[in-house]
Amino acid sequence: MENKTKPNGSATLNVGGKSVDLPVLSGAVGPDVIDVKSLYAQTGMFTLDPGFTSTASCESQITYIDGDEGVLLYRGYPIDQLADESNFLEVCYLLIHGELPSKAQLDDYTHTITHHTMLHTQLDRFFEGYRRDAHPMAIMVGTVGALSAFYHDSTDIHDPMQRMIATHRLIAKMPTIAARAHKYSVGQPFISPRNDLSYSENFLRMCFAVPAEEYEVNPVLARAMDKIFILHADHEQNASTSTVRLAGSSGANPFACIAAGIACLWGPSHGGANEAALNMLREIGSVDKIPEYVRRAKDKDDPFRLMGFGHRVYKNYDPRAKVMQKTCHEVLDVLDKREEPLLKVAMELERIALEDEYFVSKKLYPNIDFYSGITLNALGFPTEMYTVLFALARTVGWIAQWDEMTSDPTQRIGRPRQIYTGASERDYLPMDKR
Numbered sequence: 001m002e003n004k005t006k007p008n009g010s011a012t013l014n015v016g017g018k019s020v021d022l023p024v025l026s027g028a029v030g031p032d033v034i035d036v037k038s039l040y041a042q043t044g045m046f047t048l049d050p051g052f053t054s055t056a057s058c059e060s061q062i063t064y065i066d067g068d069e070g071v072l073l074y075r076g077y078p079i080d081q082l083a084d085e086s087n088f089l090e091v092c093y094l095l096i097h098g099e100l101p102s103k104a105q106l107d108d109y110t111h112t113i114t115h116h117t118m119l120h121t122q123l124d125r126f127f128e129g130y131r132r133d134a135h136p137m138a139i140m141v142g143t144v145g146a147l148s149a150f151y152h153d154s155t156d157i158h159d160p161m162q163r164m165i166a167t168h169r170l171i172a173k174m175p176t177i178a179a180r181a182h183k184y185s186v187g188q189p190f191i192s193p194r195n196d197l198s199y200s201e202n203f204l205r206m207c208f209a210v211p212a213e214e215y216e217v218n219p220v221l222a223r224a225m226d227k228i229f230i231l232h233a234d235h236e237q238n239a240s241t242s243t244v245r246l247a248g249s250s251g252a253n254p255f256a257c258i259a260a261g262i263a264c265l266w267g268p269s270h271g272g273a274n275e276a277a278l279n280m281l282r283e284i285g286s287v288d289k290i291p292e293y294v295r296r297a298k299d300k301d302d303p304f305r306l307m308g309f310g311h312r313v314y315k316n317y318d319p320r321a322k323v324m325q326k327t328c329h330e331v332l333d334v335l336d337k338r339e340e341p342l343l344k345v346a347m348e349l350e351r352i353a354l355e356d357e358y359f360v361s362k363k364l365y366p367n368i369d370f371y372s373g374i375t376l377n378a379l380g381f382p383t384e385m386y387t388v389l390f391a392l393a394r395t396v397g398w399i400a401q402w403d404e405m406t407s408d409p410t411q412r413i414g415r416p417r418q419i420y421t422g423a424s425e426r427d428y429l430p431m432d433k434r
């Protein structure tokens with residue numbers, strides 16, 4: 001990746017009796033950054049920013065978010081346009097290669113991904129090692145990590161061709177692994193991928209078909225699935241993407257790096273929020289209970305939070321949530337589930353929260369996870385699968401970011417520092433003196 005930041009003056013820091021000039025850099029859009037790389041060499045001091053609220057960890061050309069305005073762009077294209085007009089594989093191509101494909105390029109790409117969807121049969125046997133009631137995210141972490149044991153011909157990360165093969169394999173095989181995680185948990189036989197179906201049709205079929213009868217994919221539901229994948233495809237330097245970058249910065253195996261990203265995504269503050277949001281809506285159960293839960297969410301002494309609300313970066317309506325809300329209605333319409341009680345609870349909860357002073361003043365808006373749970377529930381997925389679908393879709397973002405980082409000749413291992421507050425040096429105490 002070619003460095004594209006532009007110098008834009010400097011910032012002066014007066015510290016410890018010294019005055020230090022630090023370069024200010026501009027990106028294409030968004031806030032400028034103060035380049036503090038030389039700070040330690042010049043002052044002997046580090047910066048402290050746990051949670052990275054003021055720290056850019058890298059330069060990237062993939063995804064842009066304006067959290068105040070509620071904007072999300074993939075390679076410059078607004079998320080709502082991509083969700084309405086593109087399809088997931090075209091978005092994958094865009095994220096990885098930087099430009100929308102021509103017809104021939106998209107056909108070729110679709111052919112490549114479609115013809116890499118099968119798993120090595122030995123990998124199939126891996127599933128039998130998991131407890132039947134294992135969480136499918138546990139299965140994903142293990143099985144995607146295990147891919148590193150199968151593909152030794154794509155591990156020279158300094159060879160762009162080998163890196164590209166790894167991206168193809170991951171994008172192609174993730175739906176097959178995710179569908180198997182689901183099938184294994186419900187005790188049904190695995191369904192093999194089919195090359196005459198689109199990415200999302202194939203995934204739905206692998207999840208819901210049984211060998212005993214024909215399965216017809218509903219095109220509206222396949223389109224909804226595709227949109228859900230597009231909405232989750234990348235989100236710049238979130239926790240799981242930063243995990244993938246940090247793991248990859250040591251030169252680790254790409255499949256193992258993606259397994260690290262899946263592990264990070266699992267938590268309820270990140271990808272696990274869609275599962276938690278639906279469980280919360282179920283727990284609330286009816287519209288009359290909403291005030292009680294809103295009161296609990298505002299109570300400092302109660303750890304309860306409204307799941308699917310708030311975001312570290314968006315201080316406005318999450319642009320993905322807008323598309324998700326529309327998709328949710330489309331799915332419920334086609335399945336004749338307009339009267340779905342969970343939807344009623346969600347809509348009323350959203351209305352109340354958006355008017356409530358606590359949520360308004362803290363700029364807590366619904367995020368993508370608020371409506372995705374209801375949609376996935378209607379599509380027939382059990383709650384444990386929601387974060388798996390997020391992982392499936394986010395794989396392209398993770399691998400695009402990993403590829404961008406690895407192709408940067410100036411890339412170095414990620415190595416944050418700390419402020420140490422433990423014991424100062426002391427002598428070892430023999431056991432009888434403790």
Ligand code: CMC
Pocket residue numbers: 235238268269270271273297298304305306307308309310311312313362364367368369
């Ligand atoms: N319900 C009630 N209060 C909340 C909520 C919520 N969902 N989210 C934040 N707050 C309050 C929080 O208590 C804090 O209040 P105060 O300033 O009085 O201490 C203030 O808002 C700021 O919250 P924070 O936790 O300091 O903000 P953060 O940027 O560290 O956390 C978040 C962001 C997404 C983890 C948080 O909003 C949250 O826990 N939301 C619920 C979980 C969720 O929906 N996560 C999905 C995120 S979108 C999908 C993804 O990208 O992974």
